[in-house]
Amino acid sequence: MTTRHKLVVGNWKMHGSHAANAELLQGILAARPFVAEVAVCVPFPYLSEVAVTLSNSSVAWGSQDCSAHVQGAYTGEVSATMLAEFGCRYAIVGHSERRAFHGESDQLVADKAKAALAKGITPIVCVGETLEQREAGETEAVVKRQLSAVIHALGQCIGEVVVAYEPVWAIGTGRTASPEQAQAVHAVLRAQLAAATPRASDMKLLYGGSVKPDNAAILFSQADIDGGLIGGAALKAADFVAVARAAS
Template sequence: MTTRRKLVVGNWKMHGSHAANAELLQGILAARPFAAADVAVCAPFPYLSEVAVTLANSGVAWGAQDVSAHAQGAYTGEVSAAMLQEFGCRFAIVGHSERRAYHGETDQQVADKAQAALSKGLTPIVCVGETLAQREAGETEAVVKRQLSAVIHTLGQCIGEIVVAYEPVWAIGTGRTASPEQAQAVHAVLRAQLAAATARAADMKLLYGGSVKPDNAAILFSQADIDGGLIGGAALKAADFVAIARAAG
């Protein structure tokens, strides 16, 4: 039986300022140690350097919200995995539904970004999830399996090195949350798909994201295949984020 340690990651999205970031990070640092979970924050690119300095040797990791699929070159506005690695970045979110929807990222582009991250020692947090229309049409399993399949085929034997985050699009920023049973059902599907691809599937972390709050985190994290959360809005308030991290056990 596996003993996967929980992981709670804050995704700040396009929020932040020098003052707000400092207050938020100090609130998180003041709450250490987190006994049952590893904790990380993913900040906007301009703030990564100051986040790296603030969190140095703290036990709280940090990551980026995206990464380029390219190593270098004439790609204005892109940030490479090598650049992030140089600063000590640990995680890179790839394939978030907002990137897929607003920037047209395909399953293969997401897979290529995951591969680029891994090539420089970053851990990609690969996001998958269905829209409300897809859920109502009974397509949830097919959609998330298709999204993850592209990553499995691209990474091959390295698939065991990623983190997967299931984020139903209809629950992101809406206040609606998948029930623990709904979330667990999809996580079980993803775990089984990974098990067919790698012997390491039982040790891989699968996170849930989508309106996770202090009052629902414990029941979500107690599900058999849910190993923590990718937290959006609640990650912007230190007290809420700390409470969610502590709900891991």
């Protein structure tokens, strides 16, 4: 039996300011030490100040996206090479908001994950179904299709990524998958990964979707849930700290 350390990642989305960031980060740093690994994924303009604030601490940082391209005429894109210069440990790829609002395909998400890994950045690959897909009984097929593209692109390197299951219907809605629903999907993903790499039992699978201090512990206690990708609760230090502590 493998004992996996928990990982809790805050996704700030398009939130933040110099003042708010400083207050939030100081609140997180003041609560150390954490048993779980803790990280924050922040908007691109704030990577420099976050890197300075968190340097020499146990809290890691990362980006909310990563270009599939190394460099070139791609206005508005940010490459993994650039992210690496800011010391990013993680890059979120394939978040449902990117898939929905920016039309990102499974293949593009896979290419982004490959680009991040090539520069030593761990991609947090997001998968998840819409409410319509869940009600149609398509949850397993959808998440397996999304993950399959990444497995195909990375081969044995798939063992180096983090996978986050985020049911679209639970993101920012206040609705949360029950612990049993979340675990069932995580078990499907773990089995799919096990068919692709012997490292599957050591890989971190996160849950995201309205995780809060009052439901984090029961979600994180499930056999295949190794922490969370946290949205709204990551914007308040007290809430994020409580979620991080629940992962221990």
